[in-house]
Amino acid sequence: xxxxxxxxxxxxxxxxxxxxxxxxxxxxxxxxxxxxxxxxxxxxxxxxxxxxxxxxxxxxxxxxxxxxxxxxxxxxxxxxxxxxxxxxxxxxxxxxxxxxxxxxxxxxxxxxxxxx
Numbered sequence: 001x002x003x004x005x006x007x008x009x010x011x012x013x014x015x016x017x018x019x020x021x022x023x024x025x026x027x028x029x030x031x032x033x034x035x036x037x038x039x040x041x042x043x044x045x046x047x048x049x050x051x052x053x054x055x056x057x058x059x060x061x062x063x064x065x066x067x068x069x070x071x072x073x074x075x076x077x078x079x080x081x082x083x084x085x086x087x088x089x090x091x092x093x094x095x096x097x098x099x100x101x102x103x104x105x106x107x108x109x110x111x112x113x114x115x116x
Contacts, residue, residue, distance in 0.1 A: 006031055006041040013037055014109060019044070058082075 007019045015037045022031060031042040058068045060082035065080030075095040077088040090098070 002026055004030070005044050005046040006034065007044050008034070009040040009042050012107065013039055014107070019046075050067075064111070 005019045022108040034041045055083045062082035067084040070080050075090040093103050096102040
């Protein structure tokens with residue numbers, strides 16, 4: 001069964017830490033309410049993870065229409081096989097922005113604020 005992610009529809013949830021993972025059948029209707037806190041929720045696109053049984057040779061991937069890149073250094077990827085550019089390189093600003101996005105964020109809770 002797939003795992004689906006849900007998040008509050010119009011506000012942050014302080015009890016569920018942002019998103020909730022739910023195991024559901026593929027034909028089940030999306031949840032309308034969080035099973036833990038009761039807030040209205042929406043299903044969100046989550047990252048997909050898959051594992052290949054074995055690494056495909058670069059030439060096999062290129063025959064299937066894929067381009068294979070190998071990381072040369074931080075922010076720089078060099079083409080190994082397939083069509084496309086020889087190098088993918090981010091600017092210093094791009095690399096800094098990605099690093100900034102990876103940093104954990106803290107949620108500040110204002111206990112005096114009315115959440116109703």
